[in-house]
Amino acid sequence: MPELALDVVIASGLAAPFIPIFAALRREDLTAAQDFGRTVLTGAVLVMGAVAAVLFVVAPQTAGFIAPGFDAAQRELYVSLFRVMCITPVIFAASIALGEVLVAEQRFLFYGARATPLQPRHRNRDGRAEWQPRHLRPGGRGGPRLAPPPRHPYRRHPPNEFPTPAATRCPDEGDPRVHPAHAPKMASHPIEPLTFLFFTSLATTFGVGSVSAVSFARNFQSVPVSLIGVSISLAAFPTLAAAYAAGDRRRFTGILGTNLVTIAVLSIAAAGGLFLVGGFAIRVLLGGGEFDADDVARTSLVLGAFALSVPFEGLGHLLARAVYATRNTLLAVLASLAGFVVTLLVG
Secondary structure, three states: OHHHHHHHHHHHHHHOOHHHHHHHHHHHOHHHHHHHHHHHHHHHHHHHHHHHHHHHHHHHHHHHHHOOOOOHHHHHHHHHHHHHHOOHHHHHHHHHHHHHHHHHOOOHHHHHOOOOOEEEEEEOOOOOEEEEEOOOEOOOEOOOOOOOOOOOHHHHOOOOOOOOHHHHEOOOOOOEOHHHHHHHHHHHOOHHHHHHHHHHHHHOOOOOOHHHHHHHHHHHHHHHHHHHHHHHHHHHHHHHHHHHHOOOHHHHHHHHHHHHHHHHHHHHHHHHHHHHHHHHHHHHHHOEOOEOHHHHHHHHHHHHHHHOOHHHHHHHHHHHHHHHHOOOOHHHHHHHHHHHHHHHHHO
């Protein structure tokens, strides 16, 4: 739920309108673009902080529909972990806002540089916890970005501006453009986390280990999607937005076509590899301790099903960003909602 709130409140509004608007401002006035970025960064942290505080209070009320199959002890643990997780969305709000600036500036090396927190994997025979890098979050969200790159304007001028009407105006039209583009995207962006909340809710009504199987399988499935679909789409997005803003439709379709073929070929190969060696990877990376052979088999079965979605999800990231580059977010929203309805019915 805290991650869903982050996706709805922060990530959804930044992914669609931010880069086209930032790019347009940057062409006209670099200082105005930097002021706009700092304004968004400040607003993201303040808004997410308020939302996180509300979630902390209402955490017990969410257990009934998120984990209907949990008993009292499991729900108590769920609420405790829920409240701990209310801290991280505030950090990631700043990270996402900074990341959008770096993508708009095509500074992908610094965009990919993140902290890698550790978590206990399991306890070994003498009772001591063994530590490993934290698993990828759904959608490929790793650790937060720690700071802007060296000599970046945000280091010289901290993000202390508050949102103003002038900071959210597009220079070529003079009208606020964040809110019209933001609203439809807010309806579609949470579809992915909602889908897996739905899967988790179903899994809580099955046998012990089902929730873990869904979660671990999703983590493995997200790796090729992140490495191929998300990475290529992020790199192509600023170029697509610039080509569309310049009215060069031929270049726009050429970039889109090349990246579609690249993602399709690589992600189909990755899905096949995941289907074939996923069980072995799960056994090597997760097996041991209380994660026994039955857990490995159950997670491998779920991963085999999730592997089928790798090419479609990878291509979906690029197609969605191509639509966002044109500032027409309604089409992507309708496609996402239709897919979600199908998922609910099939589930």
